[in-house]
Amino acid sequence: MSMILLLFTFVLAIxxxxxxxxxxxxxxxxxxxxxxxxxxxxxxxGALLAAGQTDNDTLATALGFxxxxxxxxxxxxxxxxxxxxxxxxxxxxxGK
Amino acid sequence: xxxxxxxxxxxxxxxxILGLKMLGNASTAVRGNSISAGGMLLAVVVTxxxxxxxxxxxxxxxxxxxxxxxxIAAVRVSMTSMPEFVALFNGTGGLAxxxxxxxxxxxxxxxxxxxxxxxGDVVVQVVATFLSVxxxxxxxxxxxxxxxxxxxxxxxxxxxxxGQQWLNGLVLLSVVASGVIFVINPDAPxxxxxxxxTMGLAFVFGVLATIPIGGADMPVVISLLNSYSGxxxxxxxxxxxxxxxxxxxxxxxxxxxxxxxxxxxxxNRSLAHVLFSGFGSAGGSTQSGGEQGEAKSLTAExxxxxxxxxxxxxxxPGYGMAVAQAQHVVRELxxxxxxxxxEVKYAVHPVAGRMPGHMNVLLAEADxxxxxxxxxxxxxxxxxxxxxxxxxxxxxxxxxxxxxDESSVIYGMPIINVDLARSVFVLKRSMASGxxxxxxxxxxxxxxxxxxxxxxxxxxxxxxxxxxx
Numbered sequence: 001m002s003m004i005l006l007l008f009t010f011v012l013a014i015x016x017x018x019x020x021x022x023x024x025x026x027x028x029x030x031x032x033x034x035x036x037x038x039x040x041x042x043x044x045x046g047a048l049l050a051a052g053q054t055d056n057d058t059l060a061t062a063l064g065f066x067x068x069x070x071x072x073x074x075x076x077x078x079x080x081x082x083x084x085x086x087x088x089x090x091x092x093x094x095g096k
Numbered sequence: 097x098x099x100x101x102x103x104x105x106x107x108x109x110x111x112x113i114l115g116l117k118m119l120g121n122a123s124t125a126v127r128g129n130s131i132s133a134g135g136m137l138l139a140v141v142v143t144x145x146x147x148x149x150x151x152x153x154x155x156x157x158x159x160x161x162x163x164x165x166x167x168i169a170a171v172r173v174s175m176t177s178m179p180e181f182v183a184l185f186n187g188t189g190g191l192a193x194x195x196x197x198x199x200x201x202x203x204x205x206x207x208x209x210x211x212x213x214x215x216g217d218v219v220v221q222v223v224a225t226f227l228s229v230x231x232x233x234x235x236x237x238x239x240x241x242x243x244x245x246x247x248x249x250x251x252x253x254x255x256x257x258x259g260q261q262w263l264n265g266l267v268l269l270s271v272v273a274s275g276v277i278f279v280i281n282p283d284a285p286x287x288x289x290x291x292x293x294t295m296g297l298a299f300v301f302g303v304l305a306t307i308p309i310g311g312a313d314m315p316v317v318i319s320l321l322n323s324y325s326g327x328x329x330x331x332x333x334x335x336x337x338x339x340x341x342x343x344x345x346x347x348x349x350x351x352x353x354x355x356x357x358x359x360x361x362x363x364n365r366s367l368a369h370v371l372f373s374g375f376g377s378a379g380g381s382t383q384s385g386g387e388q389g390e391a392k393s394l395t396a397e398x399x400x401x402x403x404x405x406x407x408x409x410x411x412x413p414g415y416g417m418a419v420a421q422a423q424h425v426v427r428e429l430x431x432x433x434x435x436x437x438x439e440v441k442y443a444v445h446p447v448a449g450r451m452p453g454h455m456n457v458l459l460a461e462a463d464x465x466x467x468x469x470x471x472x473x474x475x476x477x478x479x480x481x482x483x484x485x486x487x488x489x490x491x492x493x494x495x496x497x498x499x500x501d502e503s504s505v506i507y508g509m510p511i512i513n514v515d516l517a518r519s520v521f522v523l524k525r526s527m528a529s530g531x532x533x534x535x536x537x538x539x540x541x542x543x544x545x546x547x548x549x550x551x552x553x554x555x556x557x558x559x560x561x562x563x564x565x
Contacts, residue, residue, distance in 0.1 A: 028122060039347065050199035066158075
């Protein structure tokens with residue numbers, strides 16, 4: 001895809017991100033941050049592409065493998081811990 | 097197939113956006129997180145269908161190892177240690193993005209000239225490669241330092257030395273220089289050296305940029321590193337021309353910047369001041385003259401008699417409460433007070449704790465009802481009608497000097513006006529100053545009484561007094 005289109009996407013996404021987060025109450029900042037953190041693990045997509053190619057030599061394979069490891073830590077750990085926190089927020093609201 | 101993958105990425109991006117939006121509301125947050133995780137799962141699964149992926153053993157091994165570590169860490173981490181946990185995870189994300197950039201460069205080295213895409217696009221790709229390594233590297237080592245400071249593996253005080261600004265300037269200049277060499281001709285042998293030099297400098301700069309930042313500013317640093325980890329993923333997205341990386345990375349980058357901004361405002365400081373001033377090193381040298389007088393202490397028994405007669409009580413928790421693991425017994429005390437007919441609220445300062453919103457998580461863990469948590473701006477106007485304000489392990493965020501004393505280094509920072517309550521109990525280990533290293537005139541006020549000792553032990557005593565009565 002043309003780089004200009006990618007840049008365009010990038011700028012729009014930044015503005016969208018600012019709008020999305022601006023109205024979040026401070027009570028939810030910690031789970032929000034760890035949830036966002038999990039999303040930054042999307043780099044796992046790049047890691048998968050790097051780890052799954054054939055003509056890899058040792059360094060390329062190692063880089064791809066380690067990238068998958070670190071990105072997976074981020075994704076799994078991030079979502080899980082966010083869920084743990086949010087579950088606590090939820091339980092003490094028996095009215096709903 | 098590749099159109100199918102691209103379309104799926106759009107759905108992933110939409111799920112992330114919806115997820116983030118729902119995370120912003122307590123009633124939908126759990127679902128938001130699951131939706132966002134669904135987006136991630138979709139992105140991973142369709143990527144595995146990509147025609148460039150032909151071998152799966154390293155992928156499966158990587159996901160098992162990384163996912164296992166992440167899951168174990170997520171289950172075992174205590175809510176008190178959440179700040180350092182998030183700091184560490186920012187770091188792993190940054191490192192993964194660095195490796196994606198590195199792997200892409202390694203696969204391309206010497207072939208940038210042969211790419212059959214417009215010259216401008218090659219430049220964007222090369223610049224992105226440089227940025228993914230730079231931002232990813234800074235995020236990684238910066239997060240490690242933040243983690244070490246937060247978990248008290250190293251001293252949380254700012255590390256300052258002569259010539260620090262010069263050294264930082266020199267490193268930055270070298271980064272720019274190696275960036276220019278790399279981008280001008282990425283196929284040249286010099287570019288390869290510049291690439292690895294950039295990586296080394298990024299690691300060094302991550303350390304240099306984080307060590308001068310003091311404990312009090314950690315909420316800002318975590319927010320900022322959170323933003324960087326997103327931007328690193330975004331840069332990696334440009335490297336491999338992947339839309340979902342760019343969109344999600346920018347969302348995280350933007351949210352981190354918004355949170356950073358909120359934290360700075362809550363401390364009345366500019367970002368530049370947080371990053372470069374080495375604030376928190378003063379070590380209590382900023383006492384303003386002899387108006388301090390003597391702090392008056394109180395026993396738990398006497399405190400009980402006052403609390404017993406109180407009709408409204410506001411609890412102001414700080415990180416000290418978390419350190420003493422006192423949140424459960426504090427909730428017990430609050431329940432006893434309510435049974436005794438008092439109205440109980442918790443006033444939470446935006447930077448209480450060590451990351452944004454940290455205190456709310458700790459109180460939620462102790463089953464404190466959501467409705468009892470009040471934000472600073474809502475509690476302050478009613479403070480004069482409060483009978484007793486109990487400050488537990490908070491210091492700088494209740495320092496009236498920030499409001500009244502123009503010479504105070506934290507002057508202008510919004511505080512919870514506990515000193516306006518009819519009486520104030522401060523639970524504290526000693527008279528030591530807070531993170532900011534500033535003496536607190538609150539302790540010497542006419543209506544303030546100090547309850548020295550471990551917060552948990554003191555509150556337990558109070559609870560026992562109530563139960564015995």
